[in-house]
Amino acid sequence: MRAILNYLRASRTSPNLHRRVLYLAVHDITYPRNRRIRSYLSENYGIDSESTELEQHGGYLRRSVRMLIAGLRRSNNIGAVVLAEFNVQYWWIGYIIGRFRRVPVITDRFVGLYETNVEDWQRFSSRSIKARAHGLFDTLAVRFADYVLIDTEVRAMELRSQTSRARVFSLPVGAPDWAVPRPRARSASDPLKILYYGNYIPLHGLSTVMAAAETLARTGKTFALTMVGDGELRGEIESAFRRGTASEHVSFLDPVPEHQLSEIISEHDVVLGIFGDSRKAASVIANKVWQGLACGRTVITRNSHALGEIASLTEGQLVQIEASNSDELASALAMIEPVPDDGEASASHIRLREYVDSRYAMFAAALMQRLEGALDEP
Known part of the structure; x- marks a missing residue:
C-alpha cells in the first residue's frame, strides 16, 4: 500500500486528450469480445489500447494490489480506462485509476458474476453470502462507471434501470472477419x-x-x-x-x-x-x-x-x-x-x-465527444 501511495504522489498529471485506452483485467487478449472493441476503436478512430492481463496466481487481494500498481504505472496519457469482460469484481480498481487520471471509466458488463455462477452453473445458493457478494460486484461495476457496455439491447435496458449516472451502450457480439458465406455441395442422399x-x-x-x-x-x-x-x-x-x-x-x-x-x-x-x-x-x-x-x-x-x-x-x-x-x-x-x-x-x-457497425459507431461517437471535451477543460 505504501508503494501505491508513493507512486500516486509522484506521478499525478493533468487531464489531457490522448487516443489511448487502458484495458484492465484482460483474461485473454485474443478473446473475440475485447479484440473486436479494441480493433474497432483503433481502425476507425485511431484509439490504441494497452492491456493489463489478469494475474492467475494468488488470492483476490494479491491480484488486486498487483493490478492496481500495474494499471497506475501504465495509465499515463490515457483517454479512458476499460474494465474488461469477465472481471467486474475489480470495478473499484478501474474507478480509482479513472478518478486519479480524470478520465472516463468504461465497464464491459458482458459477463456478470451472479448470472454465471448462481443462475447458470448454480455453484452456490442464491441466498448465500457469495451469491450476494457477486450480485453486489455486478451492481457496483455499473453504478461507478461512466459508460457501460453490454451485448444486446434487452440487457442494455435492464442495466439502464440500475443507474442514472452511466451511459449504457449495446455492442453486439457480431461475427469475425472469417465468418463469410461459403457454398456447400449437398446431394439428396446426404444426411x-x-x-x-x-x-x-x-x-x-x-x-x-x-x-x-x-x-x-x-x-x-x-x-x-x-x-x-x-x-x-x-x-x-x-x-x-x-x-x-x-x-x-x-x-x-x-x-x-x-x-x-x-x-x-x-x-x-x-x-x-x-x-x-x-x-x-x-x-x-x-x-x-x-x-x-x-x-x-x-x-x-x-x-x-x-x-x-x-x-x-x-x-x-x-x-x-x-x-x-x-x-x-x-x-x-x-x-x-x-x-x-x-x-x-x-x-x-x-x-x-452493417447493424453491428452502427451500434459500435454510436458508442465510439459518444466516447470521442467525451474525449474531445477534455481539450476544452482549463
Missing part, C-alpha cells in the same frame, strides 16, 4: 449435417440437444451431429450420448483454432445456438448464432426478445424454438431446408455487419 461448437456450458442447454438427437434417431431421420469443443460438462454429455440410440450419428472433436471454424461450418447445414432456460439465455445472442448466420447457414436457437434485434435481417436463416424443448428442436431439424441461397446469405451477411 442432414448438424453442428454444435462451444465450451459445454449450462447456457447452451446440451441436454436438449441430446434429447432431440435421440428423437431423430428413433424416427429414422438421416443425420450427422458434430460436437466441437471441450469443457467441464463434455465428459458427462459424451458418455450420455454413447449410451443412447443416437450414438452412431454423433461425433466428438476437440477444440480447433478459431480461424478453422469457417471451414467446419461450411461443411454443415445447421448450426445449433443455445437452448438453456436461464435469465441470461433469454437475453443474449450467442457467438455461434452470429457466426452461423454470417456463414450463411441455418441457425436454430431458443427464442428470446434479444433476437428481435436481428431476426428481420436474416432472410429466414434464423429458426427459434421454445427454451429446453427437445421435441420442438427435433421437429425443426426434421423440417430443415437445404442451405439458403447464396445470394440471400450474402445479403443477410451484409445487413448483419
Whole structure:
C-alpha cells in the first residue's frame, strides 16, 4: 500500500486528450469480445489500447494490489480506462485509476458474476453470502462507471434501470472477419449435417440437444451431429450420448483454432445456438448464432426478445424454438431446408455487419465527444 501511495504522489498529471485506452483485467487478449472493441476503436478512430492481463496466481487481494500498481504505472496519457469482460469484481480498481487520471471509466458488463455462477452453473445458493457478494460486484461495476457496455439491447435496458449516472451502450457480439458465406455441395442422399461448437456450458442447454438427437434417431431421420469443443460438462454429455440410440450419428472433436471454424461450418447445414432456460439465455445472442448466420447457414436457437434485434435481417436463416424443448428442436431439424441461397446469405451477411457497425459507431461517437471535451477543460 505504501508503494501505491508513493507512486500516486509522484506521478499525478493533468487531464489531457490522448487516443489511448487502458484495458484492465484482460483474461485473454485474443478473446473475440475485447479484440473486436479494441480493433474497432483503433481502425476507425485511431484509439490504441494497452492491456493489463489478469494475474492467475494468488488470492483476490494479491491480484488486486498487483493490478492496481500495474494499471497506475501504465495509465499515463490515457483517454479512458476499460474494465474488461469477465472481471467486474475489480470495478473499484478501474474507478480509482479513472478518478486519479480524470478520465472516463468504461465497464464491459458482458459477463456478470451472479448470472454465471448462481443462475447458470448454480455453484452456490442464491441466498448465500457469495451469491450476494457477486450480485453486489455486478451492481457496483455499473453504478461507478461512466459508460457501460453490454451485448444486446434487452440487457442494455435492464442495466439502464440500475443507474442514472452511466451511459449504457449495446455492442453486439457480431461475427469475425472469417465468418463469410461459403457454398456447400449437398446431394439428396446426404444426411442432414448438424453442428454444435462451444465450451459445454449450462447456457447452451446440451441436454436438449441430446434429447432431440435421440428423437431423430428413433424416427429414422438421416443425420450427422458434430460436437466441437471441450469443457467441464463434455465428459458427462459424451458418455450420455454413447449410451443412447443416437450414438452412431454423433461425433466428438476437440477444440480447433478459431480461424478453422469457417471451414467446419461450411461443411454443415445447421448450426445449433443455445437452448438453456436461464435469465441470461433469454437475453443474449450467442457467438455461434452470429457466426452461423454470417456463414450463411441455418441457425436454430431458443427464442428470446434479444433476437428481435436481428431476426428481420436474416432472410429466414434464423429458426427459434421454445427454451429446453427437445421435441420442438427435433421437429425443426426434421423440417430443415437445404442451405439458403447464396445470394440471400450474402445479403443477410451484409445487413448483419452493417447493424453491428452502427451500434459500435454510436458508442465510439459518444466516447470521442467525451474525449474531445477534455481539450476544452482549463
